[in-house]
Amino acid sequence: MGQAPVSWLAAHKHTCTSTTNRPPKQIRLDTPTGNPVWCPTKASNSFERAAYLPVKRILIADDHESVLRRIRGMIGSQPGWEVCGDAVTGREAVTKAAELKPDLVVLDFAMPHMDGLKAASAIKAVLPRIPIVMFTMYSAAVAHEAERHGITRLIDKAKSGALVRAIEELLGTQEQEVEQDAQKTLPPPMLDAPPKTEIIVPANRKAS
Numbered sequence: 001m002g003q004a005p006v007s008w009l010a011a012h013k014h015t016c017t018s019t020t021n022r023p024p025k026q027i028r029l030d031t032p033t034g035n036p037v038w039c040p041t042k043a044s045n046s047f048e049r050a051a052y053l054p055v056k057r058i059l060i061a062d063d064h065e066s067v068l069r070r071i072r073g074m075i076g077s078q079p080g081w082e083v084c085g086d087a088v089t090g091r092e093a094v095t096k097a098a099e100l101k102p103d104l105v106v107l108d109f110a111m112p113h114m115d116g117l118k119a120a121s122a123i124k125a126v127l128p129r130i131p132i133v134m135f136t137m138y139s140a141a142v143a144h145e146a147e148r149h150g151i152t153r154l155i156d157k158a159k160s161g162a163l164v165r166a167i168e169e170l171l172g173t174q175e176q177e178v179e180q181d182a183q184k185t186l187p188p189p190m191l192d193a194p195p196k197t198e199i200i201v202p203a204n205r206k207a208s
Contacts (some may be wrong), residue, residue, distance in 0.1 A: 054080075055080055055081070055082050056080055056081050056082070056103045056104065056171050057082055057083075057084035057100070057102045057103050057104075058075055058081060058082065058083055058084060058102055058103065058104050058105070058106060058167070059083075059084055059085050059086070059087070059093070059096055059097055059100060059102040059104075059105045059106070060072070060075070060083055060085075060086045060087075060105075060106045061086065061087040061088070061089075061090070061092070061093035061096075061105070061106065061107050061108060061111065061116075061119070062086075062088070062107075062108040062111070062135070063088045063089065063108065063110070063111045063112060064108075065088075067108070067157070068086050068088075070160070071083075071106060071135070071163070072086075074160065074163060074164055075164075075167070078164065078167075078168070081167070081171075084100050084102050085099075085100050085102070088111070088112075089111050089112050089113040089114065090107075090111045090112070090113055090114025090115055090116060090118060090119035091113040091114045091119070092113075093105070093107060093111070093114075093119045093123070094114070094119050094122040094123055094126075097123045097126065097127060097130070098123075098126045098127070101127065102130070103130070103171060103174065104130065104131050104132070104133065104167060104170060104171060104174075105120075105123060105130060105131075105132045105133070106132075106133045106134075106135050106163070106167070107119055107120060107132060107133070107134050107135070107136075107151075108134070108135060108136055109134060109136035109138050109142055110136070110138065116134055116136065116142075117134075117142060117145055117146070117149040117151070118149070120132045120134070120149045120150045120151050121149045121150055123150070124149075124150035129174075131152040131153070131170040131171075131173075131174060132150055132151050132152050132153075133151075133152060133153045133154075133155060133163065133166055133167060133170070134146060134151045134153070134154050134155065135155050135157060135163055136154075136155075136156070136157060137156065137157045137158070139154050139155065139156040139157075140156075142154070152170060153166045153170060
């Protein structure tokens, strides 16, 4: 088997060792090229837990570059999350959501060409199960309309820390729903056939 890509091993160097021999209290994790590495059986922190999970892709939309930078910084600091794209208008957010199919969308409300509520409705029409977080300074003004337009969570820009907590909670719920759906599609268990009973008839008797 070939060696694992350097970039892949670098992303997992905090938890994994590249070897075919199993170190104590570790489990096998196959690399993209097939050769195994070994990782702890129990992740001790969020960085180690991220090594076992696929990267969560998040689309962000805001018409102010300074806000986009702030959101990128918050998302980039979380293990297992990445910004897969950004948009500066509501219409661009809808287009990129349909194109990129992110795991979650963060939307501003006041954006040119299409506001965040209309953009959320349009995104939900294409990706009905995607969670959408509205991150806006007008949270009080749009609170009564948010749910009707498909907003999953409404966060005020004055409470930036709440954005990370909301994303973490929604992505965790999303993983649980995916696991439940996967279990529903599993075929029913095969029932063991009853053992066959062989009747032996003595040579001097006939079976009745």
